[in-house]
Amino acid sequence: MAVALLCAATWAPRAHGETEPSGTPRTEFFVAAGVTAGHPAVLGELPAWATLQVGGAYCFTRTVAVGVATGWNFVGTHGIIYMPPGGDFTEGKETLAMVPAVGYVRLRFPTGDATAVPYITAGAGSYALRSTRTPANAVSYHDTQFG
Numbered sequence: 001m002a003v004a005l006l007c008a009a010t011w012a013p014r015a016h017g018e019t020e021p022s023g024t025p026r027t028e029f030f031v032a033a034g035v036t037a038g039h040p041a042v043l044g045e046l047p048a049w050a051t052l053q054v055g056g057a058y059c060f061t062r063t064v065a066v067g068v069a070t071g072w073n074f075v076g077t078h079g080i081i082y083m084p085p086g087g088d089f090t091e092g093k094e095t096l097a098m099v100p101a102v103g104y105v106r107l108r109f110p111t112g113d114a115t116a117v118p119y120i121t122a123g124a125g126s127y128a129l130r131s132t133r134t135p136a137n138a139v140s141y142h143d144t145q146f147g
Helices: none
Strands: 002-011 027-037 049-059 064-082 090-108 119-134 141-146
Touching: 027 064, 049 090, 064 119
Parallel strands: none
Antiparallel strands: 002 027, 027 049, 049 064, 064 090, 090 119, 119 141
């Protein structure tokens, strides 16, 4: 899966938490909205979907931060065919969502520009997959996977 986060806002309030001797805040927080594209085996082939993410980190140095993030991925709704107990095949809808819980390390590249700082983030955690099916007699499921 590939995640493209657009309109990401990162801020580090100087009024909260301690700062380094250089005045750089020791904590940072972010809110991001974007698009996730991919087709993990459990989801089948689906188009890109909306992603919201929030997180926070502790900055060990000006270039290294370690944090946690969570969010909501609205994967979408598609039609299904199922067999209710004691019935015949019928149609319904399935709505899929993923909720990640991720730990990450962020490495910033030193630049002379204070307004834009390029970075690389690597993370791992679990993703809770939630399937809700309608009508109510169609079986819904929840699954958690490492990712």
